[in-house]
Amino acid sequence: MKISAELKAFEGRIGYSFKEPALLVRAVTHSSMSTPNRDDNQRLEFLGDRVLGLVMCEALLEADKQASEGQLAPRFNALVRKEACADVARQIDLGAVLKLGRSEMISGGRRKNALLGDAMEAVIAAVYRDGGFAAAKDLVLRLWGNRIHEVEEDARDAKTALQEWAQARKLPPPVYREVTRKGPDHAPVFTISAELKTGESEAATAASKRAAEQAAAKALLQRLER
Structure with missing residues (x-):
């Protein structure tokens, strides 16, 4: 063939x-x-x-x-x-x-x-x-x-890691909000915000909601751990 x-x-x-x-x-x-x-x-x-x-x-x-x-x-x-x-x-x-x-x-x-x-x-x-x-x-x-x-020394799923961080401090689970959605229906781009009850938040942009949520969670976790 x-x-x-x-x-x-x-x-x-x-x-x-x-x-x-x-x-x-x-x-x-x-x-x-x-x-x-x-x-x-x-x-x-x-x-x-x-x-x-x-x-x-x-x-x-x-x-x-x-x-x-x-x-x-x-x-x-x-x-x-x-x-x-x-x-x-x-x-x-x-x-x-x-x-x-x-x-x-x-x-x-x-x-x-x-x-x-x-x-x-x-x-x-x-x-x-x-x-x-x-x-x-x-x-x-x-x-x-x-x-x-x-690969990161601790390569845990970022959303799971952020939720565990919140639970360890007796906080409610993080909330993910869609900030914007741009682009055509066949190729949308999402900006998602990860937010904690304490007021801390970080946003990230990606070609899927899941990827944007993961990136936002990772950014927020990195800021919190600093």
């Missing part, structure tokens, strides 16, 4: 050439584009999530041989969460080669964290199926790069 010039260029960006190109085609095919004769990437995504997890577990254990499970778990979560996968997908311009249905094309699917993260996991699985675990491990370690060694 021959692949398009765009997918050939993508192979160059990820540093892996497929022996079975059909696996790559399936990995970049969203469910909105699937037909009875064309499989989508959902099953590969399921597998890729597990392969990524195993690679990251091994990498974190190797990177810090003294870390406890309690230290490793938040670092692991930070490296495998959907936002992290989407960031790596943007790094290799995975969105440019996604095969999307018309509705997802119109709604800006090539920029969505969920679609990019899922497709990144599917690509990992495709490499695993094509070249084995060693090839998939090499791909992940190369693409994630310094993220593994630079």
Whole structure:
């Protein structure tokens, strides 16, 4: 099976050439584009999530041989969460080669964290199926790069960390308010404020409410801990 010039260029960006190109085609095919004769990437995504997890577990254990499970778990979560996968997908311009249905094309699917993260996991699985675990491990370690060694010492979910900070001081949970929403419906930009009962607050802007909430919580927590 021959692949398009765009997918050939993508192979160059990820540093892996497929022996079975059909696996790559399936990995970049969203469910909105699937037909009875064309499989989508959902099953590969399921597998890729597990392969990524195993690679990251091994990498974190190797990177810090003294870390406890309690230290490793938040670092692991930070490296495998959907936002992290989407960031790596943007790094290799995975969105440019996604095969999307018309509705997802119109709604800006090539920029969505969920679609990019899922497709990144599917690509990992495709490499695993094509070249084995060693090839998939090499791909992940190369693409994630310094993220593994630079992951924050305490990489807890920022919203959870802020809530725990408030609970420890017998305060109500933080409140998140939408300050503004700008941009077209297919590519909105949100500014969210994280607020505590004491009056402290911080705002952040991102392409999704979840990301903006996380960024606002992180900014507020950093200010409080200073």
